[in-house]
Amino acid sequence: MKNLIQVIILTFFFGYTLYATDPYILKVDEEMIRKAYELLQKRDFSGFKQLCSPQFEDISVVTGIHSNLHDAIEQYSIFLEAFPDLQFQVMGVVPANEHRYLVEVFVTGTNTVSLMGLAPTGKTFAYRDVDIIEFDDNGHFKSHSATNVNEPLRQIGLGWLENSSTFTVLQAYHALRQKRFQEVVDLCSDDVIFYVLDHNLYDKMKAFKGKNEVIQYFNEMDSLINFGEFESHDYAAAGGDFYATADVALIRRTDYKVRKIQYMHHFQIDNGKIKSLKITDDNGF
Numbered sequence: 001m002k003n004l005i006q007v008i009i010l011t012f013f014f015g016y017t018l019y020a021t022d023p024y025i026l027k028v029d030e031e032m033i034r035k036a037y038e039l040l041q042k043r044d045f046s047g048f049k050q051l052c053s054p055q056f057e058d059i060s061v062v063t064g065i066h067s068n069l070h071d072a073i074e075q076y077s078i079f080l081e082a083f084p085d086l087q088f089q090v091m092g093v094v095p096a097n098e099h100r101y102l103v104e105v106f107v108t109g110t111n112t113v114s115l116m117g118l119a120p121t122g123k124t125f126a127y128r129d130v131d132i133i134e135f136d137d138n139g140h141f142k143s144h145s146a147t148n149v150n151e152p153l154r155q156i157g158l159g160w161l162e163n164s165s166t167f168t169v170l171q172a173y174h175a176l177r178q179k180r181f182q183e184v185v186d187l188c189s190d191d192v193i194f195y196v197l198d199h200n201l202y203d204k205m206k207a208f209k210g211k212n213e214v215i216q217y218f219n220e221m222d223s224l225i226n227f228g229e230f231e232s233h234d235y236a237a238a239g240g241d242f243y244a245t246a247d248v249a250l251i252r253r254t255d256y257k258v259r260k261i262q263y264m265h266h267f268q269i270d271n272g273k274i275k276s277l278k279i280t281d282d283n284g285f
Helices: 002-015 023-041 045-050 069-082 151-155 164-177 181-186 210-224
Strands: 052-059 066-068 087-095 100-110 124-135 141-146 188-197 206-209 225-238 241-252 258-270 273-281
Touching: 023 045, 023 069, 023 087, 023 100, 045 052, 045 069, 052 069, 066 069, 069 164, 069 181, 124 151, 164 181, 164 225, 164 241, 164 258, 164 273, 181 188, 181 210, 188 210, 206 210, 210 225, 225 258
Parallel strands: 052 141, 188 273
Antiparallel strands: 052 066, 087 100, 100 124, 124 141, 188 206, 225 241, 241 258, 258 273
16 A cells, blocks of 8 residues: 555656646635645544535545545544544645645544444554545646545554444444444345344345335334344455344333344345345344
8 A cells, every 4th residue: 555655656656746736726725625634533524525515535545436525525524533632633635637636644643432332442553645636627626535544444453444334334333333324224235135134123134125115114123123232243245245143132112022133134235335134033023
């Protein structure tokens, strides 16, 4: 990854050293870039959103996945929540072409809050990143990509999260714990399919095809049972397949009976979206 950063720096810095534009435009763009990092550091996502084009994309240079504005802000908020003391220090802003800038950023933070259900490590990261930021014709942020996005995870001992399938699944678990079912559905592909063998809900395995049926499944589940404790563990990922075990304390709404159930989850992820999920329980009430 260090070599990748050096290649990007050399390509842009030397490839565009003769590029010049109106000093006033450069000043305005740099001020806007610095403001964006300041707003993110303050967790002012509403203010950050106002600086972005509705077509804004966060682009992963590792996976090639493009996240829209809503998904990007959700990812930023999850990450920032886990590092309450996180700080961005913008070291320099260099124009690459008419609408694109290279931004050297020094980032520090300590993992003192759970990251998507994972216990905080208490470890601190400090690293230099080179972000690529592009403006649209109206002066709003069009895209952002970070060249060293996984470095903080490596430094705090969570390097295994680099698998893009893992991050998608943990986002889904994060939303599920908070009963934000629509956010789980938003992480799914349009042709998603859920296979559910849950004796607390159905006598036999049932399939839910497409986003409309998946949200129907969540609504049916929510009408019959509630859950308090939700702990996922025993993660295993290979390519687009992700396996996990979830220990869940279910509360039946009819008689408030509580039972701890263990579920096995098998996700299939394609291009950052949940393509399918098989849910199997150990037993029912």
